[in-house]
Amino acid sequence: MRNSARLLGLAVIAIVFSPILSGAVAGASVSDDQPPPIVEDYTYPGADQIFAQYGIRLLKGNGQILFTQCGSGGNLVEVWSRTKSNPFCFKISGNKGYLTLDLAAVYLIKGDDHALKATMVIKGSPVVSEIGKNTWTSAGEGAxxxxxxSPLVELNSGSL
Incomplete structure (x- = not known):
């Protein structure tokens, strides 16, 4: 009898305090004014604006190969495409960078001070080309x- 009285007492306490406890737990959740947790998906920031302005689709990367204005100083990778009369330029800031992109009709790539691999789709198959340091390399139709x-779909610097 004593055990059943204790169990009944505990049940009453649980019922009385459950709204208070659930409020405390609810208060521990992320509020609406806080940003969601950061989950990196490597999507290229500002890609839609860059595509609208320059006509190059940047997809994903690790932040070590960045699209930049040609002539912005420093040693840059230059990618020549029949879609534009001027090159597209990239700054490599690390030893192990990658960038996936979609740039049609590429025919020439100039490396910078990093070892570089360029992946193009030629007749439906991916083809990887080594781009020498500070060297002009014909690619796609240019080769x-x-x-x-042929579109350029990926740039890699260093060994990943």
Missing amino acids: DPVNGQ
């Missing part, structure tokens, strides 16, 4: 007219 116009 062989039979390749036709």
Whole structure:
């Protein structure tokens, strides 16, 4: 009998205090005025604006290969495409960078002070080209007219 009285007492306490306890737990949740937790998906920041202004689609990267204005100083990677009369330029700031992108009709790439690999889609298959340091390298149609116009889909610096 004593045990059942104790259990009944505990049940009453649980019922009385459950709204208070649930409020405390609810108060511990993230409020609406706080930003959500940061989860990195490597989406390129400002990609839509860059595409609208320059016509290059930047997709994902680790932040060590960044699109920049040509002539902005420093040693830059230059990518020449038939979509524009001026090159697209990239600044490499680390030894292990990558950037996925979609840039049609690339025919020439100039490396900077980093070892660089460029992946292009030639006739439906990915083809990786080594781009030497500070060297001009023909790519896609520029390497062989039979390749036709080929998009550049990835840049890698260093060994990943």
